[in-house]
Amino acid sequence: MPQVLAIAARLHPELPERLEVLAEKRRLFPDGCRKLMAGLDMAGYGLAHPWRLNAAPRVDAFLELLPSAPDCLYLHDVAVLSEGRGRGAAGAYVVYLEGLARKLGLGHLALVSVYGTVPLWEKLGFKSVSAGAPPLPSYGPSAAYMAKKL
Numbered sequence: 001m002p003q004v005l006a007i008a009a010r011l012h013p014e015l016p017e018r019l020e021v022l023a024e025k026r027r028l029f030p031d032g033c034r035k036l037m038a039g040l041d042m043a044g045y046g047l048a049h050p051w052r053l054n055a056a057p058r059v060d061a062f063l064e065l066l067p068s069a070p071d072c073l074y075l076h077d078v079a080v081l082s083e084g085r086g087r088g089a090a091g092a093y094v095v096y097l098e099g100l101a102r103k104l105g106l107g108h109l110a111l112v113s114v115y116g117t118v119p120l121w122e123k124l125g126f127k128s129v130s131a132g133a134p135p136l137p138s139y140g141p142s143a144a145y146m147a148k149k150l
């Protein structure tokens with residue numbers, strides 16, 4: 001988790017989250033969390049957990065509990081250091097999450113796109129949600145709620 005925090009601090013300086021908040025996601029739902037290794041070093045990570053559609057936890061907030069009746073797998077964050085990008089790691093993580101969601105009987109993946117990454121997520125099959133999308137005050141000005149029906 002310290003390496004995850006170090007990557008997050010480099011790639012998300014404007015959306016800082018505490019180590020304990022990130023670690024809580026791994027504790028609550030380890031199957032949704034994956035690391036990308038380059039030799040002995042971590043080059044990226046993904047964090048995801050079951051959640052409710054059209055809802056998004058605030059940045060840097062504890063989840064406390066997972067919902068008792070989830071209907072989506074929420075991709076909280078995927079981050080790949082620049083030297084590891086463009087090799088399909090984020091795409092492979094989405095494919096992994098789709099398999100996991102299906103296994104759990106969850107019909108959607110959902111996420112909040114930041115930094116203008118909407119075109120990337122569209123390539124990976126996500127669509128922007130207009131009707132019913134949650135307010136996203138903690139995600140910065142470019143935030144867009146997106147979902148992928150499985």
Ligand SMILES: CC(C)(COP(=O)(O)OP(=O)(O)OC[C@H]1O[C@@H](n2cnc3c(N)ncnc32)[C@H](O)[C@@H]1OP(=O)(O)O)[C@@H](O)C(=O)NCCC(=O)NCCS
Nearest residue numbers: 078079080085086087088089090091112113114119120123
């Ligand atoms: C976003 C990020 C995780 C992508 O990681 P990656 O492993 O390089 O992504 P992939 O190689 O799996 O790319 C998936 C597809 O999206 C495309 N893509 C990648 N970055 C893109 C961008 N910024 N805009 C549009 N398309 C993009 C790729 O070309 C690829 O499409 P292809 O399969 O047709 O070639 C990485 O750039 C990153 O860590 N960025 C900073 C943190 C961030 O923005 N996280 C997401 C917040 S919502």
